[in-house]
Amino acid sequence: MAVADFLLRPLIALGAFALGMLAGIGRLAIFALTGVRAALTPPWYPARLLEQMGLIGWFSLPVVGLTALFTGAALAQQIYVGGQRFSAESTVPAVTVIAIVRELGPVLAGLMVAGRVSSAIAAELATMRVTEQLDAMVTLRTDPWSYLIAPRLVASTLMLPILVLVANIIGVLGGYALSVGRLGFNGAAYLATTRRYLESDDIVSSLVKAAVFGFCLALAGCYHGFRSGGGAAGVGRATTNAVVSAFILILLFNLAITVLVFGA
């Protein structure tokens, strides 16, 4: 009896963990659907949407731009060094543009914006929850789903593709600058090769990824902020959980989209 108990305990713990995780995914999915429904049905708040587009899009430009610039340059250097081992230094422009547009542009922009925006959304909504502002809004006959959550989800989904487009361009330019300035590439030839290897599918998949990541990072912020409780500590927890969830969602969907689009 005692032995059976001893053997069962890890299984019970494992089962509880799996059930807890499934319940969490279910709650997040229901939250996402409720948010999408609020975004698709009136009332709409265009002023809130514009405000969020500014906060999420415009103010993320510096951090996204810098990340792309440095990563693009470092990538070119690595490909050059790696390529030397089998005399393939000339692949730098082609590999750089494909790596940036397909993977690094959307993923790095998504992660950087998640660090900035998911945490900010979670902290703001959690504070509103703790100070009863969300309850107050309901009593003033305004639906927080329409007023707070829908504008954030939509703004983030719309702005991320634009940010990623910028990140892609700056990332390629970073690689170009390092290759021409330090590695002795010919500028015109570099850009011509970049153009030749860049396909429209790459750009489309890059922007689709960006939109999905944008939705995910706003969703993680809204979900943890809206459902928080337990005072100042709860606000802190919501913020941390929002960033971690956003990162995991972004990396998970990146893998899924990559396998779906390029693995077939």
Next chain:
Amino acid sequence: MSEPRLRIRGLKKAFGAKQVLDGIDLDVAVGESLVVIGGSGTGKSVLLKCILGIIRPDEGSIRLDGQELVGLRGRALADARAHFGMLFQGGALFDSLPVWRNVTFALTQGKLGGGQQMHALAVEVLAKVGLEPRVADLRPSELSGGMQKRVALARAIAAGPEILFFDEPTTGLDPIRADTINALIRQQVTALGATAITITHDMASARHIADRVAMIHAGRIHWEGPVSALDDSGDPHVDQFVHGRAEGPISATVAP
């Protein structure tokens, strides 16, 4: 006796294993000011949030002018809420909006239309709670605690609700400011002809605001009566609470 404005029967709500409300029965007549007293954590706020439909009760009925509120959803719930105005404990002002947008929030529901007209209206309502027009353009974070309470009161009354709820209106204020808020509440409730429910554990506030007092204990209405009967209720629980004694039938141990 006419139909009460609010009629609550058998209201129950548990959070996990903790039975917070355990069969509340309460009537509030039209134009009456009821004060609900009770220790911290006895479910006074939960009661108000159940009436407002923010918290869904497990059991029981809440009727407003004979219409059942429990179980309402969506549009119907939003319409029912149009009858209510609430002053939250911490004010719960939206710190992203200027004071005048806060005051007129129930009228605009967050929309940006009618700017000038709404601003003028906000100034008018702010005057009712004794605030100068310049306050309208400040941010909530620039206001003192007492002023925030006044703005929150202005926001609660701006749409002219028939029923007003006050959650600990004097908490965190010095006795003089507390008394000013009490006077304002009394005055605005009378001016609107509204029905009011106030929850508090400030006895001075209770005496000032109440027509009738009800005490919550152990999840039920333990005692109710006119405010004049508060001092000779003959109930040891009420006596202990009113006089703030540590010894008595109510144990002072704080639940986790």
